[in-house]
Amino acid sequence: MTPPRKKKLNLKKRYELMTRGLDWETSYQKMDDVFPYDTFEGIKITDWSKWEDPFRLTMDAYWKYQGEKERKLYAVLDSFAQNNGQLGISDARYVNAIKLFLTGVTPLEYQAHRHFAHLGRHIRGVGPRVAAQMQSLDELRHAQTQIHTISHYNKYFDGFAEFPHMHDRVWYLSVPKSFFDDACSAGPFEFFTAISFAFEYVLTNLLFVPFMSGAAYNGDLATVTFGFSAQSDEARHMTLGIEVIKFMLEQHPDNLPIVQQWVDKWFWRGHKMLGLVAMMMDYMLPKRIMSWKEAWEIYFTEAGGALFEDLSRYGLRVPKYADIATDEAEHISHQNWSIFYQYTQAAGFHTWLPSDEEMAWLSEKYPNTFDKYYRPRFEMWREMEARGERFYNNALPQLCQTCQIPMGYTEPGDPTRIGFRSTEYAGERYHFCSDGCKDIFENEPEKFSQAWLPVHQIFQGNCGGAELSDVLEWYHMKNGTDNMDYTGSPDQKQWDAWQSVRKRVAG
Amino acid sequence: MAGIVSITLQNNDEARPVIESILHDNPSANANYMPGAVKIDCPERLVVKAESVSARIGRDWDPQEIHLTIVSMGGSLDEDDEELVLSWGA
Numbered sequence: 001m002t003p004p005r006k007k008k009l010n011l012k013k014r015y016e017l018m019t020r021g022l023d024w025e026t027s028y029q030k031m032d033d034v035f036p037y038d039t040f041e042g043i044k045i046t047d048w049s050k051w052e053d054p055f056r057l058t059m060d061a062y063w064k065y066q067g068e069k070e071r072k073l074y075a076v077l078d079s080f081a082q083n084n085g086q087l088g089i090s091d092a093r094y095v096n097a098i099k100l101f102l103t104g105v106t107p108l109e110y111q112a113h114r115h116f117a118h119l120g121r122h123i124r125g126v127g128p129r130v131a132a133q134m135q136s137l138d139e140l141r142h143a144q145t146q147i148h149t150i151s152h153y154n155k156y157f158d159g160f161a162e163f164p165h166m167h168d169r170v171w172y173l174s175v176p177k178s179f180f181d182d183a184c185s186a187g188p189f190e191f192f193t194a195i196s197f198a199f200e201y202v203l204t205n206l207l208f209v210p211f212m213s214g215a216a217y218n219g220d221l222a223t224v225t226f227g228f229s230a231q232s233d234e235a236r237h238m239t240l241g242i243e244v245i246k247f248m249l250e251q252h253p254d255n256l257p258i259v260q261q262w263v264d265k266w267f268w269r270g271h272k273m274l275g276l277v278a279m280m281m282d283y284m285l286p287k288r289i290m291s292w293k294e295a296w297e298i299y300f301t302e303a304g305g306a307l308f309e310d311l312s313r314y315g316l317r318v319p320k321y322a323d324i325a326t327d328e329a330e331h332i333s334h335q336n337w338s339i340f341y342q343y344t345q346a347a348g349f350h351t352w353l354p355s356d357e358e359m360a361w362l363s364e365k366y367p368n369t370f371d372k373y374y375r376p377r378f379e380m381w382r383e384m385e386a387r388g389e390r391f392y393n394n395a396l397p398q399l400c401q402t403c404q405i406p407m408g409y410t411e412p413g414d415p416t417r418i419g420f421r422s423t424e425y426a427g428e429r430y431h432f433c434s435d436g437c438k439d440i441f442e443n444e445p446e447k448f449s450q451a452w453l454p455v456h457q458i459f460q461g462n463c464g465g466a467e468l469s470d471v472l473e474w475y476h477m478k479n480g481t482d483n484m485d486y487t488g489s490p491d492q493k494q495w496d497a498w499q500s501v502r503k504r505v506a507g
Numbered sequence: 508m509a510g511i512v513s514i515t516l517q518n519n520d521e522a523r524p525v526i527e528s529i530l531h532d533n534p535s536a537n538a539n540y541m542p543g544a545v546k547i548d549c550p551e552r553l554v555v556k557a558e559s560v561s562a563r564i565g566r567d568w569d570p571q572e573i574h575l576t577i578v579s580m581g582g583s584l585d586e587d588d589e590e591l592v593l594s595w596g597a
Contacts, residue, residue, distance in 0.1 A: 011571075011588045054584040057571065065574045205579050209515060209544065212578075216543030224543055228517050228578055235577040239584050246583075289541060303581040306511050310583070310595040 011056050018058035020049065023126035035124040041187035043259075044252035048125030051247055054239050062134050066141070069229050073145055076225040081152045087502075090218040090286045092157070092495035093486050096349040097284035098149075098223055099159040101211070103348060104176045104276065106146040107167040109230075111180045112195060113139035119188050128192075128247075131240045135196075138233040145226040152222060157491050159348045162476035166348055169463070170475050171454035172276070172340075174404045178451060179273050183266075185447070189248060190262050196241035198266030198319075202307070204234055205299040207277050214281065214289045242307075249314035256315050261443065267319035268436035271328075272403040278333035279340070282362065283354060291365035296329040321436045324412045330366060331415055334374040339408045341381065342393035345468060348477050350486035353382050373415050390485070396455045401430040402437035402448055409433045425449055512553050512582030512593040515546040522576035524568075528559035544578050553582070555591040 026034050038045075079085075089095065113136050120133035154160040167173050183194040212227030245263075248255045278292035290298075300322075308318045337351075344351040354362060359378065362370045384391050397406035411419045421432040425445040432438040441448045457463050464474025472479050481490055514529070516522040518540065529547055530536055536549040547553070560568040570591045582593035 011586070055571070055574075055586055057574070061571055065571065068575060205515075209546075209579055210541075213541040213543050228543065231578045232517075232574060232576065235580050236574070238580060242583060302511065303513060306581065306595060309510070313596075 015053065015056035015058055018060065019053075019126050019130050023129075031124065035122055037122045038124050038188055041189050041258065043189045043248055043255050045125070045248075046251055048127070050250070051125050051127035051243070053127055053131050054243065055236055057134065057236065059130070059134075062137075066137070066233075069232060070141070073225055073229040074148075077145070077148055077152070077222055080222045080225075085221050086153065086156050087498055088219045088221070092491050093284070093350070093352065094218045094220065094286050095153060095157045095491065096159070096351075096486065097280045098153065098215075098220065099157070099349040100276065100280060100284070101223075102146055102150050102153075102160065103163045103166055103170075104173055105207075106143055106150065107164060108176055108180050109139050109143040109146060111184060113137075113143060115184045115191060115195075119191065123188055128240070128244065131236075135233075135237055135240065138230075138237070142226070142230045142233070145229065149222045149226050156494065158478065158489070159350075159482045165476045169454075170348060170477070171343075171346065171399075172405075174452070174454050175273055175276065178404050179269055182269070182447070189244075189258075192241070192244040193248075193259060193262040194266040194269075196237060197245050198241075198263060198270050200234060200237040201241035202267060202300070202304055203270040203274055204238070205303065206274055206295050208234060209299070210281060210289050210295045211277060214285045214287075217287045217289055218285060245311065245316070246314070249311070249316060260316060263316065264320040265440050265443070268321055268325070268434075268440065269403065271325040272405060272433075272437070275332040275336050275405070278329070279336040282333035282365075283337040283358075288361065291362075292333045293329045293365060296326065300329075301326060320439070321434075324434070324436070327412055328409070330369045331373075331410065334362075334366075334370065335408050335410070338374070338377060339397075339406050342391065343397075343406075344484050345392055346472065346475075346477075346483065348475070348482050350484065350489050350491060352486045353378050353385070369415065396458060398431055399453050399455050400433035400437050401451055401453065402432060402440045404451065404453060405433060407431065407433050510551050510595055511548050512551065512580075512595065513546060513548045514553060514555070514580045514593060515544055515578040517576045517578055518543055518545045519576065524560050524563035525555065525573065525576060527563060529553065529555055532556050532559055546579075549593075552592065552594040554593075557589050 025031065032039070086095075116132045116136035116139060120129055120136050123129045123132060150160050150163060167177055183191050186194065208227060208231045212224055212231065215223035215227060245259065248259050281288065281290070281292050281295065304318075304322075308316070340347055341351050341353070359370075359375055363375065366374075381391055397408070399405065400407055407418060407420060409419050411417045419434055421435060421438040422429055423432070423438055423442060424430070425441075426449065428449070430441060430445075430449065432441065454463070458466075458471055464470040469479060472483070477483055486492055516526055518526075522545075526538065526545055526547070530538060532555075533547075533549050533553050536547050536553060539546045539548065555570065555573065557568050557570050570586055570588065573591060580593060582595055585592045585594075
């Protein structure tokens with residue numbers, strides 16, 4: 001017998017009392033003076049009271065559930081640390097994916113915390129204001145749980161120690177950093193569109209779901225736990241993203257072209273940034289869940305397809321260049337891993353060439369592209385390694401002015417030719433990897449012409465010196481420890497020593 | 508593939524009765540298991556009923572407890588005291 005469900009104050013009523021009921025119209029000061037940032041972008045809102053959080057989560061319930069999540073999470077993290085959980089991972093190579101994830105993402109969580117705190121103060125409507133306050137706390141929690149994970153791995157593996165310092169300086173970490181700097185320096189509605197909609201709703205599944213499932217598959221209890229705990233907040237963030245888009249489109253028809261341009265911009269920026277995750281999934285996990293291409297099909301083509309079909313009733317269309325991004329899902333992981341292999345001397349994690357078994361998996365998952373375009377390159381590099389001539393690219397790469405990724409991507413429809421675009425602004429020429437990145441620049445040249453590009457900064461003498469060793473020192477990367485191939489690394493020596501003890505004990 | 512709504516939950520002891528309830532109450536739902544999580548897809552509409560989950564766990568289940576185990580979702584959400592609904596066009 002199940003006891004009858006208890007009656008209590010109805011959820012809708014409680015939400016109304018605990019959000020709208022706590023808000024007021026200011027009278028000593030003009031509302032426009034109290035909320036000075038929510039009009040300059042040109043988004044017209046006629047009735048803020050039309051906003052409703054579909055989860056109807058109030059602060060009291062928020063504290064209750066978040067408190068429970070935290071208790072569970074820290075019990076697992078503590079147990080992972082106490083029981084030497086790092087010994088149970090599939091292979092020490094795996095940790096390199098976590099190095100990239102944690103050094104790239106953790107500072108973004110903190111940036112998100114700060115900016116949602118700003119929105120939690122500055123959005124006129126109480127519904128989204130409360131949602132932003134909750135999200136600000138969520139993001140701080142995510143940063144903290146990830147730093148706790150870093151602190152454990154940092155005791156046993158290289159590459160984690162200087163993560164906040166590295167985030168502001170290292171060439172590939174400038175990709176996620178510039179993405180977030182761009183969003184945080186935009187107005188509140190663009191930030192919502194960038195982070196809550198394009199990133200959280202449309203793309204974050206690609207980052208968290210298959211990757212955390214990958215962590216589960218590779219025995220990384222710490223990452224699975226913070227990942228899924230963070231992701232449980234993500235569902236709420238996704239509803240904020242979709243609600244904000246619908247709200248803007250419902251409030252005034254003039255909002256559509258502004259929103260469409262933001263959706264186009266942030267979809268493309270997100271697609272480029274997540275190319276790093278593509279490489280982690282296809283090349284860095286010793287045991288793989290699904291290929292990047294499969295994840296793209298599930299989470300963008302299928303889920304995004306349903307989403308944009310739904311939003312078409314407001315006149316919103318699928319992001320510009322979505323077809324090109326889908327085409328690039330066949331290439332992006334291979335091209336990115338190639339970039340990191342060539343520049344292993346300047347990476348804060350270890351690289352390697354895929355084994356025969358891994359190449360067979362890549363052939364199977366990428367029947368249209370891997371054997372034809374990428375296997376020959378990896379096999380050539382493998383032969384070079386065997387001859388003692390491991391290939392290092394010692395030239396500094398040209399970077400795309402918008403996404404800041406080295407220009408290693410190929411033309412849509414022709415994977416044998418490097419894509420290259422340029423434009424002039426105020427007497428200077430700027431370079432891009434793609435039409436998508438060039439469009440973004442041309443819409444906001446004043447902003448993007450000021451981008452802090454790591455390679456330009458090295459050439460200008462702002463990064464510690466002219467030699468690689470100077471730059472690594474300026475990055476706080478230990479040469480011969482944090483960088484270079486996995487084979488021969490201190491990480492590998494340590495792991496092999498652990499494994500040999502295990503074999504000896506097992507007899 | 509248009510019109511599919513989706514919910515992803517952790518595959519753990521706390522989520523299992525929720526997963527069971529969803530699969531029971533939405534006959535067209537399809538569960539895709541992956542390490543650590545399960546993604547449930549359903550055409551057009553998916554409902555999580557508090558009554559069904561409560562019956563399975565032998566205590567009153569508040570739909571907001573979904574926050575403890577949800578990983579991701581696709582679709583527009585509506586939640587009240589009795590159920591949580593994902594659909595398109597809402």
